[in-house]
Amino acid sequence: MAHTSRNSTLPGGVPKLSRSAVYKKRALYKRKKVATVPAVKEVALTKTKTVAGEKNGGTRTVPVQKSPRFYPTEDCKTPLKNRRVVKPTKLRGSIVPGSVVILLAGSHRGKRVVVLKQLPSGLLLVTGPYKINGVPLRRVDQTYVIATSTKVELPALPAIGDEIFKRKGKPTKNEKEMFVDNAGDNSYKISAEKVALQKEIDALVVPAVKKVDMLQSYLRSRFTLTKGQFPHEMKF
Amino acid sequence: MLYKRYIEIGRVCFIRLGDDIGKSGVIVDLVDQKHLLIDGPDGIGRKVLRLNQVALTDIKINIPRGCKTKTVRTAMAKEGVEAKLAATSLVKKFAAKNAKAQLGDFARFKIFAGNSHPELAQRIAQ
Numbered sequence: 001m002a003h004t005s006r007n008s009t010l011p012g013g014v015p016k017l018s019r020s021a022v023y024k025k026r027a028l029y030k031r032k033k034v035a036t037v038p039a040v041k042e043v044a045l046t047k048t049k050t051v052a053g054e055k056n057g058g059t060r061t062v063p064v065q066k067s068p069r070f071y072p073t074e075d076c077k078t079p080l081k082n083r084r085v086v087k088p089t090k091l092r093g094s095i096v097p098g099s100v101v102i103l104l105a106g107s108h109r110g111k112r113v114v115v116l117k118q119l120p121s122g123l124l125l126v127t128g129p130y131k132i133n134g135v136p137l138r139r140v141d142q143t144y145v146i147a148t149s150t151k152v153e154l155p156a157l158p159a160i161g162d163e164i165f166k167r168k169g170k171p172t173k174n175e176k177e178m179f180v181d182n183a184g185d186n187s188y189k190i191s192a193e194k195v196a197l198q199k200e201i202d203a204l205v206v207p208a209v210k211k212v213d214m215l216q217s218y219l220r221s222r223f224t225l226t227k228g229q230f231p232h233e234m235k236f
Numbered sequence: 237m238l239y240k241r242y243i244e245i246g247r248v249c250f251i252r253l254g255d256d257i258g259k260s261g262v263i264v265d266l267v268d269q270k271h272l273l274i275d276g277p278d279g280i281g282r283k284v285l286r287l288n289q290v291a292l293t294d295i296k297i298n299i300p301r302g303c304k305t306k307t308v309r310t311a312m313a314k315e316g317v318e319a320k321l322a323a324t325s326l327v328k329k330f331a332a333k334n335a336k337a338q339l340g341d342f343a344r345f346k347i348f349a350g351n352s353h354p355e356l357a358q359r360i361a362q
Contacts, residue, residue: 148341
């Protein structure tokens, strides 16, 4: 495999390294010389095709790969391959599976919930638990959350991914009808699968919560600020 | 008004503002109308502080003006300043305020619950 250029260009079109510097960098003298050059495989460039018609000469030699109809006027370098590996967002050190966290936005703002894990998408998987404060299995971004120092010891939980949160798409015009029926009930309905999964998770998390004294009533209550309380001065 | 606590050499002060908040030291010298030279145990060392950064306590020890840190520390140990300080309301109040500020969200909730529901107070105290 050929390497990218060992040299680079400075502003003004001047190469950064001199010939000798590049020679040293390439270090061909260090590389092992292959004893025998492997035989180059003969690849046919043309083939013969039979052509119909009396006066067409019977056969014709034709290139195997047709040259493209359109090609760019100038030769330009192909960009380097993107080798970026997508990793989930780095999680704050204060957020671990089992930490109690305060939701800051959405309909459940102010509620204290338990973090179950970080999903592959980078979002936090969170639940009230539903039985305690009505927060279902929900995805939440860590920036919309205050992490408290309280942690719940969670047992082993079933594997959950981002797939169950995927919503069904809106109906498109292709479905034989002239107009998209917007009057129909397009509101979101919770799937039975989700309800079952919530019950399963609750059955595992709620006993873990009940083990700690007053934690259940803590999760039931909402976080509020009173006079003289300033979040930047408070410890969570 | 009769002042009982004077700014004088040997007066033990409680530091109420700045980097050394909560610590205590002894006045070793006066710099000008608004500044003191304070010295104390390992935590503070010798430094100049403004008068308003400092609160005077009832405790006074006998030291010569501008004496060395070693002299101050032995004098403090001899007079048992540390124990006397722990009994002062300044130190006690600061400790209580500090403890409250260090509370986490759950601890704060428990105190609030205890205040609004006295029957839970015993349970929370455990």
